Amino acid sequence: MEDNNLAVMNLKINAGDAKSSAMEAIYAAKKQDIDGAREKIKEANLKINKAHNSQTELLTAETSGNHTQISLLMIHAQDHLMTALTFLDLAKELVDVYDLMQNMTLKSEATN
Secondary structure, eight states: OHHHHHHHHHHHHHHHHHHHHHHHHHHHHHTTOHHHHHHHHHHHHHHHHHHHHHHHHHHHHHHTTOOOOOOHHHHHHHHHHHHHHHHHHHHHHHHHHHHHHHHHHHHHHHHO
């Protein structure tokens, strides 16, 4: 049970960090720092992978017969992961949109 609690906390922490990095990517893109934004996306992906590893650890234990007690903390951690995944997808799209807008502005300025 204690091992499961550690996995749950790692899931929550890494998912939360991933969401924060995704938000930082949006802020960077908004400031026209596309390279910085893409670096934050990479950080978010690394954190999401760590969160997924924790989730996989929990699922593997469950399928091996070590049933996990469902707790509010477990539900909260899973919620963090799902929110982070959605947020990361949105951040990727927004960074691409900001990049496109920046390129269009540069092309427009070059032709004037």
